Amino acid sequence: MNIAAESGAFADMMRLLEDLGRIGREPGGGVTRLLYSPSWQEAQRLLAGRMADAGLEVRYDRVGNLYGRLPGTRPDLPVVLTGSHVDTVRAGGDYDGAGGIAAGIAALSYLKRRFGMPVRTLEVVSFCEEEGSRFPLTYWGSGSIGGRYRIGDGTGIYDAEGVSLDEAMKAAGFGHGSQPDCCRRDIGDYVELHIEQGVVLEAAGRRIGVVESIVGQRRYGIAVTGNSNHAGTTPMSYRADALAGAADMIVRVEEMAKQAGNGVVATVGRIEALPNTPNVIPGEVRFSLDIRHTESWMLNEFSESALETFQRIAAARKLLVKADCWLKTEPVPMDGTLAGRIERLCMEAGLPYLRMVSGAGHDAQMMAAVSRAAMLFVPSRGGISHAKEEYTEPAYLAEGAAVLAACLHELAYTTGVDG
Amino acid sequence: MNIAAESGAFADMMRLLEDLGRIGREPGGGVTRLLYSPSWQEAQRLLAGRMADAGLEVRYDRVGNLYGRLPGTRPDLPVVLTGSHVDTVRAGGDYDGAGGIAAGIAALSYLKRRFGMPVRTLEVVSFCEEEGSRFPLTYWGSGSIGGRYRIGDGTGIYDAEGVSLDEAMKAAGFGHGSQPDCCRRDIGDYVELHIEQGVVLEAAGRRIGVVESIVGQRRYGIAVTGNSNHAGTTPMSYRADALAGAADMIVRVEEMAKQAGNGVVATVGRIEALPNTPNVIPGEVRFSLDIRHTESWMLNEFSESALETFQRIAAARKLLVKADCWLKTEPVPMDGTLAGRIERLCMEAGLPYLRMVSGAGHDAQMMAAVSRAAMLFVPSRGGISHAKEEYTEPAYLAEGAAVLAACLHELAYTTGVDG
Numbered sequence: 056m057n058i059a060a061e062s063g064a065f066a067d068m069m070r071l072l073e074d075l076g077r078i079g080r081e082p083g084g085g086v087t088r089l090l091y092s093p094s095w096q097e098a099q100r101l102l103a104g105r106m107a108d109a110g111l112e113v114r115y116d117r118v119g120n121l122y123g124r125l126p127g128t129r130p131d132l133p134v135v136l137t138g139s140h141v142d143t144v145r146a147g148g149d150y151d152g153a154g155g156i157a158a159g160i161a162a163l164s165y166l167k168r169r170f171g172m173p174v175r176t177l178e179v180v181s182f183c184e185e186e187g188s189r190f191p192l193t194y195w196g197s198g199s200i201g202g203r204y205r206i207g208d209g210t211g212i213y214d215a216e217g218v219s220l221d222e223a224m225k226a227a228g229f230g231h232g233s234q235p236d237c238c239r240r241d242i243g244d245y246v247e248l249h250i251e252q253g254v255v256l257e258a259a260g261r262r263i264g265v266v267e268s269i270v271g272q273r274r275y276g277i278a279v280t281g282n283s284n285h286a287g288t289t290p291m292s293y294r295a296d297a298l299a300g301a302a303d304m305i306v307r308v309e310e311m312a313k314q315a316g317n318g319v320v321a322t323v324g325r326i327e328a329l330p331n332t333p334n335v336i337p338g339e340v341r342f343s344l345d346i347r348h349t350e351s352w353m354l355n356e357f358s359e360s361a362l363e364t365f366q367r368i369a370a371a372r373k374l375l376v377k378a379d380c381w382l383k384t385e386p387v388p389m390d391g392t393l394a395g396r397i398e399r400l401c402m403e404a405g406l407p408y409l410r411m412v413s414g415a416g417h418d419a420q421m422m423a424a425v426s427r428a429a430m431l432f433v434p435s436r437g438g439i440s441h442a443k444e445e446y447t448e449p450a451y452l453a454e455g456a457a458v459l460a461a462c463l464h465e466l467a468y469t470t471g472v473d474g
Numbered sequence: 475m476n477i478a479a480e481s482g483a484f485a486d487m488m489r490l491l492e493d494l495g496r497i498g499r500e501p502g503g504g505v506t507r508l509l510y511s512p513s514w515q516e517a518q519r520l521l522a523g524r525m526a527d528a529g530l531e532v533r534y535d536r537v538g539n540l541y542g543r544l545p546g547t548r549p550d551l552p553v554v555l556t557g558s559h560v561d562t563v564r565a566g567g568d569y570d571g572a573g574g575i576a577a578g579i580a581a582l583s584y585l586k587r588r589f590g591m592p593v594r595t596l597e598v599v600s601f602c603e604e605e606g607s608r609f610p611l612t613y614w615g616s617g618s619i620g621g622r623y624r625i626g627d628g629t630g631i632y633d634a635e636g637v638s639l640d641e642a643m644k645a646a647g648f649g650h651g652s653q654p655d656c657c658r659r660d661i662g663d664y665v666e667l668h669i670e671q672g673v674v675l676e677a678a679g680r681r682i683g684v685v686e687s688i689v690g691q692r693r694y695g696i697a698v699t700g701n702s703n704h705a706g707t708t709p710m711s712y713r714a715d716a717l718a719g720a721a722d723m724i725v726r727v728e729e730m731a732k733q734a735g736n737g738v739v740a741t742v743g744r745i746e747a748l749p750n751t752p753n754v755i756p757g758e759v760r761f762s763l764d765i766r767h768t769e770s771w772m773l774n775e776f777s778e779s780a781l782e783t784f785q786r787i788a789a790a791r792k793l794l795v796k797a798d799c800w801l802k803t804e805p806v807p808m809d810g811t812l813a814g815r816i817e818r819l820c821m822e823a824g825l826p827y828l829r830m831v832s833g834a835g836h837d838a839q840m841m842a843a844v845s846r847a848a849m850l851f852v853p854s855r856g857g858i859s860h861a862k863e864e865y866t867e868p869a870y871l872a873e874g875a876a877v878l879a880a881c882l883h884e885l886a887y888t889t890g891v892d893g
Contacts, residue, residue, distance in 0.1 A: 253707025270706060274752060284857055286741035286764045287689060287833030288672025291732045293857070298742055299728045305721035313710045322705035323717055324752045326745060333693060333743045333762035335860075343752035345705045414706030438703055438712070441754075 056464055058404035058457040061165070065456035068161035069449050071105055075157070076149040085146030085443035089189035090220075091119070091227040098141050102156060102181050109164035111179070117206055117234040118199045119183040119227060125163050127176035127467065133243025135173075135467040136426070137162065137459060138180030140196060140418055144188045148445020150250045154433070154452060156181045158248040162460035166467070173467035175243070182418050190220045197418035199237035201425050206230060206237070244393060244466050245422040247430045248459045250447050252415050254438025262451055263408040263458060264432030265398050266389050269420045270347040270412055273358045274382035277304070277365065280375040283330060283338025298328050298337040300374045304365045308344065311361060319348045319357050320414060344378075349386045349412050387420035393429035393462075400461050406454060429462075431455060475883055477823035477876040480584070484875035487580035488868050490524055494576070495568040504565030504862035508608035509639075510538065510646040517560050521575060521600050528583035530598070536625055536653040537618045538602040538646060544582050546595035546886065552662025554592075554886040555845070556581065556878060557599030559615060559837055563607045567864020569669045573852070573871060575600045577667040581879035585886070592886035594662070601837050609639045616837035618656035620844050625649060625656070663812060663885050664841040666849045667878045669866050671834050673857025681870055682827040682877060683851030684817045685808050688839045689766040689831055692777045693801035696723070696784065699794040702749060702757025717747050717756040719793045723784045727763065730780060738767045738776050739833060763797075768805045768831050806839035812848035812881075819880045825873060850877060 078101065079086040079094030088094045099121050106113045106123030114122050121141070127134075139155025159179035166177065182196030190212045198204045209220030209230070224230040256264050281295035305323045312321035325343040344361065348354050362378050369376040394410070401408035411432070419428045433455040436446040497520065498505045498513030507513045518540050525532045525542030533541050540560070546553075558574025578598035585596065601615030609631045617623040628639030628649070643649040675683050700714035724742045731740035744762040763780065767773050781797050788795040813829070820827035830851070838847045852874040855865040 251707060252704050253709075254703070254712050255707070255709065258712065272706075284673070285671050285834060285859055286743055287691075287739065287766050287835070288670060288674070288859070289739070289833070289857060290672075290674065290737070291728070291739055293673050293677065296728070296741075298745060299724055302721035302724035302728075302742075305718055306725055309710070309715070309718045309721075318709070320706065320708070320710055322715075322753070322755055323721075324705055324747070324754050324756060325750050326717060326747050327750075328743070328745050331744050331746075333764050334741070335743050336741055337743060345752050347706050414708070415704060416706070438708060440704055440707075 056461050058400065058406070058461050061457050063453070064165050065161045065453040066449065068157040068452065068456055071157045071160065072149055072153055074101060075153045079143065081146050083146065086143050086149060087145050087147065088141065088143045090142050090184040090195065091223040095142060096227055099181060102141065105160055106179065109160055110167055111163060114235065115229070116237045117229060117231070118195060118224065118237050119229040120196045120200065120237065121181040123160060123163065123179045125167055125173060125177040127173045129174050129470060130176060132175045132470065134176045134178055134241050135463055136178045136180060136242050136245045137247065137463060138182065139247055139249055140182040140185035142184045142186050142188065144186050144441045146443060147441050148443060150445050150447050151252065151440055152185060154250050154447065155248045158452065158456035158459050161456050162463055165460050166464055170464065170468055174470050175467040177463060177467045185418050189214050192220065193416065194418060194421045197421035200239050201421040202238055203421055203424070240425060242426040245419060245426045245428045246393065246459060246462055247417065247419045248455050249417060249430060249432060250440065251432040251435045252440035253435065255411060256409060256432060256434040257436065257438065259409055261407045261409040262434065262454055263401050263406050264411045265394050265401065265408055266413050266430035266432060267394055267410055268349040268389060268412045269387045269417060270349050270414050271351055271354050271386035272382060272384045273346045273354050273380060275344040276379040276381055277342050277344055278377045279340045279369065281338055284336045286334040286336055289336060294336055295373045296336050297340040297374060300368060300372045301326070301340040301342055303368050305342065307364050307368065308361050311357070311364070315357065317353065318412065319346065319353060321346050321357070321361065347414055351385050384416070387423050389419065389429050390427035393427055396465065397429060397431050397458060397462055400458050404458065406458065431458060475880050477819065477825070477880050481872045481876040483584050484580045484872040485868065487576040487871065487875055490576045490579065491568055491572055493520060494572050498562065500565045502565065505562050505568060506564050506566065507560065507562045509561050509603040509614065510642040514561060515646055518600060521560065524579055525598065528579055529586055530582060533654065534648070535656045536648060536650070537614060537643065537656050538648040539615045539619065539656065540600040542579065542582065542598045544586055544592060544596040546592045548593050548889060549595060551594045551889065553595045553597055553660050554882055555597045555599060555661050555664045556666060556882060557601065558666055558668055559601040559604035561603045561605050561607065563605050563860045565862060566860050567862060569864050569866050570671065570859055571604060573669050573866065574667045577871065577875035577878050580875050581882055584879050585883055589883065589887055593889050594886040596882060596886045604837050608633050611639065612835065613837060613840045616840035619658050620840040621657055622840055622843070659844060661845040664838060664845045664847045665812065665878060665881055666836065666838045667874050668836060668849060668851060669859065670851040670854045671859035672854065674830060675828060675851060675853040676855065676857065678828055680826045680828040681853065681873055682820050682825050683830045684813050684820065684827055685832050685849035685851060686813055686829055687768040687808060687831045688806045688836060689768050689833050690770055690773050690805035691801060691803045692765045692773050692799060694763040695798045695800055696761050696763055697796045698759045698788065700757055701755070703755045705753040705755055708755060713755055714792045715755050716759040716793060719787060719791045720745070720759040720761055722787050724761065726783050726787065727780045730783070734776065736772065737831065738765065738772060740765050740780065766833055770804050803835070806842050808838065808842070808848050809846035812846055815884065816848060816850050816877060816881055819877050823877065825877065850874060
């Protein structure tokens with residue numbers, strides 16, 4: 056198919072995004088659709104209707120992942136799946152997750168109209184949860200498909216109101232034994248379109264990001280202990296100032312990441328000082344450290360080196376420092392053959408693209424456990440995401456959907472399972 | 475009088491401190507006696523009783539400062555005043571303020587017993603307020619005496635519950651026109667004993683601090699603005715990280731104060747990052763900056779230089795920085811003749827002393843507007859204050875009270891107004 060010629064066919068996906076954007080709308084702007092909430096249920100109902108309108112067979116699985124299916128003529132061949140997640144962060148944007156579902160529905164609708172029934176079964180999925188905004192857990196949808204979670208795992212997980220994930224799931228009509236099992240072993244290829252949520256494509260003037268890898272993460276809680284003393288009566292030389300020490304650590308870890316120059320990112324996003332009063336030297340400071348890279352060895356080496364540096368700074372300042380690693384995820388490479396296919400399609404269409412890494416986690420990393428997996432990014436204006444200002448040009452979204460459709464076409468309308 | 479021989483006479487002031495420490499006792503430890511509160515009223519009643527027991531004439535002024543008076547044989551000569559404040563911070567210690575009142579009562583009681591009536595009238599005062607813990611205002615007691623405040627100034631000042639200072643004062647039985655005016659012009663000398671609230675005396679192995687000057691202060695609110703972005707999808711080179719920038723500023727201002735080496739202290743006690751989430755680059759950080767020194771020119775020069783440095787750091791990091799100076803007090807020198815007298819008394823008694831500055835504000839700086847003023851410090855264990863762990867050795871307190879009594883004796887039992 057000729058992507059440039061066809062991308063006009065995907066312009067109507069904007070209407071679906073607009074309709075979705077009205078569900079869970081906050082008075083101050085932004086949308087909130089937390090897992091299993093009324094707005095979440097309304098969004099899934101809307102999507103189920105649009106999938107049916109597109110001539111897809113609609114079904115939910117046991118945790119509430121919503122599928123639209125275009126059956127292939129060769130049901131023995133592995134399924135080709137696309138999609139993204141329907142939930143949002145609190146007061147999030149209109150595109151994160153929703154963009155990939157809308158593009159998937161638009162692509163399947165287009166392919167059915169243009170090429171009829173596929174050889175391999177084509178499906179689009181609206182994953183029930185990815186953000187971790189209601190419950191302290193992420194990828195509940197794709198993780199249940201990929202085998203990371205089992206249905207009972209929602210029992211001991213509670214939201215801020217004390218409702219368990221399991222209770223919320225059942226209240227929304229899911230979690231019953233009669234509903235289809237989540238876990239799937241029949242998927243051959245998973246291709247997800249997502250907004251970049253960063254500024255790299257925009258800054259480079261590219262329209263499509265071909266994701267090579269999703270970064271691994273290390274997250275630490277760092278606690279620095281000194282002595283809390285009177286700001287007036289304690290000479291500089293007698294101080295063990297936990298905040299000055301923490302500041303020293305923050306400046307140095309930023310410097311280390313800049314000097315590494317290999318794409319590693321290190322962020323201190325959260326800080327808390329005690330007692331946090333202008334006229335008292337802070338005796339304790341806690342801060343977060345988030346480190347991301349596409350190579351496990353680099354993550355380990357950088358983390359170790361950062362923590363050693365913190366220890367050295369603490370020792371020189373008569374402070375104590377403790378580090379607690381509370382999140383450790385390994386990098387997930389995307390399938391090289393699928394990425395190569397997306398790249399070729401961009402080249403053929405004359406679309407400026409960029410091979411890049413994803414610094415954010417995505418459902419594709421869960422799907423990679425049971426399928427070949429690939430992602431393509433479309434630009435985010437100003438790199439802004441998880442906010443009401445999140446925006447992607449309709450033309451860029453349509454182009455992305457056209458590339459997605461072309462990729463799904465090549466995969467599903469031939470018998471050859473490539474690679 | 476022979477201080478070393480007499481200091482045993484002041485050991486009973488510990489009983490008064492213990493009794494005071496039971497008033498406003500917190501379940502978790504520490505004492506809370508906020509201005510005009512029931513525990514404050516109870517403390518003043520206890521002190522009034524002990525003043526009367528010591529044979530002093532007891533009276534309150536219009537704002538609730540409590541005086542005990544030992545009339546002199548020459549009422550035409552200026553009064554000699556000692557004392558400190560009865561209020562505390564929340565969950566504060568047993569010695570801050572209370573120590574100076576107890577020492578004052580003990581000294582007057584001793585002098586009356588030992589030497590009879592003085593030539594110059596001797597008074598001890600329990601100032602109603604110094605800490606600023608209930609209302610956003612400090613030195614309400616001594617400031618009303620020294621002329622900084624007038625009785626009506628409490629009208630527009632509210633506590634956290636929305637009660638005005640004026641209402642609270644009237645509810646406690648003060649603020650009425652029939653009560654004695656606060657402002658005094660009849661005081662010749664004011665001598666205050668206070669705990670050091672710092673670690674200098676302990677570290678130097680000295681028992682008495684002779685205060686030369688009370689520092690001036692500049693307090694700033696600093697706001698650093700950058701761009702809030704995704705911690706994973708924003709490469710290091712695209713960041714405008716407000717927290718990394720603030721950390722840089724905090725490290726540098728500490729360095730500047732250390733390098734100045736002239737006693738200037740600079741403290742960042744409070745910090746707040748937005749949105750304060752581990753996986754988001756902070757877009758805004760606010761922090762406090764507290765600068766203290768005994769010279770106005772140094773305060774101005776250091777402040778200017780710090781703010782210039784902040785601007786340079788911000789410019790290099792593509793951040794904006796704004797500084798708001800919300801507190802500016804000038805240094806207050808103590809009277810040199812009085813300080814010299816205290817120093818001589820320490821030498822004569824063989825007490826190891828230290829000439830020093832006060833890094834904290836005290837009532838003495840208000841009294842210096844209407845009287846010669848002096849302060850002597852006794853050591854604080856570990857420099858800890860404003861906490862339940864606040865402690866001063868009874869022997870050190872007794873020595874301090876003996877020096878205070880000796881000083882008051884020299885001033886009040888002769889007709890000569892020295893200096």
